[in-house]
Amino acid sequence: MKYFKSLSALLLLSILFSGCKKDISQQVLYDNVIYEVNPVSVYANNAEKVKQKSSEQFISVLYSNLTNKSIPGDDLNNLAELALSFGDKELMNRVLLENMLGEPDIKIPTNEEMRSNIEAFVNETYLRFFLRNPTPYEKYFFKDLINKDASLTSEMVYVAFAQSNEYLFY
Amino acid sequence: MKRRTFIKKAGIATAGMLAAPYLLPSGRLFAGTGDRLANHVVVVLFAGGVRHQESIDQSYLSAQGFATTGNLLQNMLVGNAPSTNLVYSPWQPILSSPLVKQGTLFKEMRYATGPTGHFNGHTAAITGNYTDVSLNLNLNPDFPTVFEYYRKHTDPARSAINSWWMSEGLGPYPALNYSRNGMYGPMYGANYLRPATTFGSYGLDYLSDAITFQPDDVVKINSMKSFLDKNFDKTAADYPGIINTPEDREKIKSFIYQTLNKTSTNQIEWPLPPGISTAELTGDLVNMAYAWQVLQNFAPELLVINSFDLDACHFNFTDYLSYMHKADYGVGWLWDKIQHDPVLANDTILICMPDHGRNELPNSVYDANGLRAFDHTSDENSRRLFALIVGPAARVKQDQVVGDLINPVGETIDLVPTVAHILGFHEYIPGGLLPGRILEEAFV
Numbered sequence: 001m002k003y004f005k006s007l008s009a010l011l012l013l014s015i016l017f018s019g020c021k022k023d024i025s026q027q028v029l030y031d032n033v034i035y036e037v038n039p040v041s042v043y044a045n046n047a048e049k050v051k052q053k054s055s056e057q058f059i060s061v062l063y064s065n066l067t068n069k070s071i072p073g074d075d076l077n078n079l080a081e082l083a084l085s086f087g088d089k090e091l092m093n094r095v096l097l098e099n100m101l102g103e104p105d106i107k108i109p110t111n112e113e114m115r116s117n118i119e120a121f122v123n124e125t126y127l128r129f130f131l132r133n134p135t136p137y138e139k140y141f142f143k144d145l146i147n148k149d150a151s152l153t154s155e156m157v158y159v160a161f162a163q164s165n166e167y168l169f170y
Numbered sequence: 171m172k173r174r175t176f177i178k179k180a181g182i183a184t185a186g187m188l189a190a191p192y193l194l195p196s197g198r199l200f201a202g203t204g205d206r207l208a209n210h211v212v213v214v215l216f217a218g219g220v221r222h223q224e225s226i227d228q229s230y231l232s233a234q235g236f237a238t239t240g241n242l243l244q245n246m247l248v249g250n251a252p253s254t255n256l257v258y259s260p261w262q263p264i265l266s267s268p269l270v271k272q273g274t275l276f277k278e279m280r281y282a283t284g285p286t287g288h289f290n291g292h293t294a295a296i297t298g299n300y301t302d303v304s305l306n307l308n309l310n311p312d313f314p315t316v317f318e319y320y321r322k323h324t325d326p327a328r329s330a331i332n333s334w335w336m337s338e339g340l341g342p343y344p345a346l347n348y349s350r351n352g353m354y355g356p357m358y359g360a361n362y363l364r365p366a367t368t369f370g371s372y373g374l375d376y377l378s379d380a381i382t383f384q385p386d387d388v389v390k391i392n393s394m395k396s397f398l399d400k401n402f403d404k405t406a407a408d409y410p411g412i413i414n415t416p417e418d419r420e421k422i423k424s425f426i427y428q429t430l431n432k433t434s435t436n437q438i439e440w441p442l443p444p445g446i447s448t449a450e451l452t453g454d455l456v457n458m459a460y461a462w463q464v465l466q467n468f469a470p471e472l473l474v475i476n477s478f479d480l481d482a483c484h485f486n487f488t489d490y491l492s493y494m495h496k497a498d499y500g501v502g503w504l505w506d507k508i509q510h511d512p513v514l515a516n517d518t519i520l521i522c523m524p525d526h527g528r529n530e531l532p533n534s535v536y537d538a539n540g541l542r543a544f545d546h547t548s549d550e551n552s553r554r555l556f557a558l559i560v561g562p563a564a565r566v567k568q569d570q571v572v573g574d575l576i577n578p579v580g581e582t583i584d585l586v587p588t589v590a591h592i593l594g595f596h597e598y599i600p601g602g603l604l605p606g607r608i609l610e611e612a613f614v
């Protein structure tokens with residue numbers, strides 16, 4: 001009888017504990033989707049961009065976007081001080097952009113490359129500057145614009161992207 | 171679009187801009203809100219902490235145990251220069267008559283409350299409110315700045331190109347061009363500039379490879395930017411810093427390139443006496459030289475600049491004396507330039523005031539000449555300062571001295587009301603924001 005009581009208690013405890021067992025699951029949320037061609041994070045849309053870039057971030061990203069390499073630390077510090085030395089940050093960003101474009105190691109697709117495959121150029125430009133794919137309407141707009149205007153250059157497209165509001169945010 | 175060496179076209183564009191000045195000879199396009207004493211105010215914060223003894227009292231080395239006294243501020247004050255025990259190289263004054271003869275000297279003013287630190291001193295002068303904020307906080311001040319009052323209360327709204335804040339150094343000073351006050355803020359801020367960086371080695375190194383675009387190309391770029399911005403719900407207005415109008419941005423950009431070009435081709439006129447090498451230039455004089463470039467190009471209605479080298483007094487009294495002497499030359503040089511400018515002459519009031527004073531007793535440091543150094547730790551002596559208000563005889567009382575040690579007249583926080591009075595917007599500033607008063611004693 002004593003043995004039976006012990007067995008019953010053990011069974012009861014077993015049922016109780018098995019009833020309290022908690023399923024543990026881990027949910028992993030990714031901020032961005034991974035673009036499969038280039039190893040860059042891609043936003044699903046521009047609404048995800050809610051933070052302003054600091055001057056250092058703007059300069060660093062701009063340099064990377066235009067040269068495909070990281071900016072040397074000293075240059076970043078010096079350019080950040082330059083940016084600090086003038087109160088109108090947008091104006092200084094534009095001045096810095098114009099000067100980076102004048103440097104010899106800038107990697108911008110040529111006009112011929114742009115026009116040989118406009119859709120790819122538009123896609124790549126959106127990915128390069130905005131870290132997202134263009135919407136169908138955006139893609140149509142730029143394809144149409146480039147097709148219709150033979151004088152439009154890839155450099156001008158890059159400048160427009162680098163001066164846009166969206167480029168100031170991440 | 172053409173690539174270029176960065177200057178040529180910018181220079182041409184700027185020349186065109188200057189050929190058709192956007193300001194009338196009076197310096198104004200519109201009627202002001204209130205009556206004005208002058209259409210331009212230049213404030214020199216004669217900063218770095220200036221001891222009353224070596225400046226106004228002209229005691230020179232007497233605090234160091236030498237009998238020699240004399241006036242180091244030959245362009246600002248009346249008095250003979252030291253003639254013996256010289257530890258600086260005297261420069262011939264640029265002004266034939268010192269500034270005090272052309273205005274009113276508030277001989278004894280007070281920095282009444284709060285720490286006598288540089289950022290506090292600058293903040294108190296520019297906002298008209300004393301502050302207890304610690305040093306080196308890169309935060310915009312709580313109270314509105316004189317620039318914001320000016321731009322908000324002068325109708326119609328003035329563009330930022332009409333108000334400039336130029337500092338000798340960086341640190342926290344870029345943050346003084348606008349406040350965090352909800353009623354004002356960056357939309358009313360001044361154009362901030364630190365010339366030693368923008369036009370110094372960094373500017374020359376990094377801003378010399380610019381490309382430029384033809385106007386047609388700019389239209390196309392702006393059209394694409396407009397499309398991109400329409401597809402993004404946040405605006406650049408959220409971006410930190412002030413915003414100039416597109417037209418003003420083009421003018422300022424041209425100014426930057428033109429001034430870099432002048433710098434690289436040795437065309438900048440420096441505040442130096444004839445025959446003195448540019449090796450003698452100080453940061454203060456560099457700031458004043460470029461302040462003149464801004465005045466010459468934009469004829470702003472409100473310009474505030476500072477000098478800062480005098481702060482060497484913490485560890486080098488000899489340099490302190492030399493820098494004071496040179497900063498005085500810079501102030502005289504700037505006033506001389508203003509008086510020879512067709513827009514600014516006889517329509518500008520200059521206010522020169524230190525950020526705060528300096529201690530009565532020295533610290534433990536001796537310089538190479540055996541002279542003792544002085545800090546500024548909020549003792550009563552560091553609360554002593556002065557102000558010089560100079561302008562046209564019809565508006566500013568000439569050759570007048572106000573106040574003395576027993577009866578000080580004026581405070582640091584009176585600068586903002588006084589500037590507002592000169593530019594005619596003081597009565598439109600909401601009550602309770604400015605505890606100071608107009609230094610009316612200076613005006614006719």
